[in-house]
Amino acid sequence: MCGRFYLDVMMDELEGYFSLEASTISLKPRYNIAPSQDILAVAAPNGARVLGGFHWGLIPFWAKDEKIGYKTINARAETVHSKPAYRAAFKYRRCLIPCSGFFEWKKENNIKQPYCFRPTSQPMFALAGLYEHWQDQSGREIDSCTILVGEANQDVAPIHDRMPIILQPEDFDCWLDPQVQTKEQLLPLLRQSAPGEVDHYPVSRAVNSPGNDNADLIKDISNSDQFRLT
Structure with missing residues (x-):
């Protein structure tokens, strides 16, 4: 699964990587993004790529x-095309979620140790996502999204058996195109990441609390006393 991630890039980096027009959205580093919070995603409902909050x-x-x-922060890549909660969005409303890195936990000596996963060569990850527009009877509206997950590749598997689906730039156009609607076209994009694309290291257990949000959360602690004592 993917239940926590961070984004600490500059806006010009994000615009360049996703081929966006200049955005008026204010971007500040966030080091502990959690479910139920608002996050950024790139969509192209009318052909042009736009950045929005979801x-x-x-x-x-x-x-x-x-x-x-609360139950739909992740969608399984293997069944996303058929599950009622996701199938309409999978067909018509797909997005890319910018991510500098994500966190997963592994039980070690009765302690759940968090690890940070970062790209080895790309400036950031583009996570495959879906989005929806919802309105209640009073007229209140919410734009929401989910992150697709699949089986972990060999970089992530020693820590966790699932990981977010990471799309490559050559797949962005197809994934975002609302005219592309068949599972035969889309499911092949949700392939397992190639070995060597993701690096990881242990980080402070302070990341366990969504209330903590600072750059210390993504520091490598593999040589610290905190990690040696786990």
């Missing part, structure tokens, strides 16, 4: 209650 936890357009979003 609630993390997808709320299907047909949902009676927004609380369903």
Whole structure:
């Protein structure tokens, strides 16, 4: 799964990587992004790529209650095309979620040790996502999204058996194109990342609390006393 990530790039880096027009969105580093928070995603509903804010936890357009979003922070790549909560968005409303790195946990000596996963060569990850627009009976509206996950590759598997789906720049156009709608076209994009694309190291357990948000959370502690004592 993917239940926590961070984004600490500059706006010009993000615009360049995703081929965006200049954005008016204010971007500041966030080191501990958690479900139910607002996150950034790139979509192209009318052909041009745009950056917008979305609630993390997808709320299907047909949902009676927004609380369903607590259960839909991730969608399994293997079944996303057929699950009722995701199949319409998979067909018509796909997005890319900028990510500098993500966190996973491994139980070591009865302690859940967090690890940070970062790209080895790309400036950032582009996570495959879906988005929805929801409105309740009072007219209140929420744009929401989910992150697709699949089987871990050999870089991530020693820590966790699942990982977010990372798309390559050559796949962005196809994934974002609302005219592309068949599973035969889309599912092949959700392939496992190649070995060597992701690096990882242990980080402070302070990341366990979503209330903590600072650059110390992504520091490598493999040589620190804190890690040697786990």
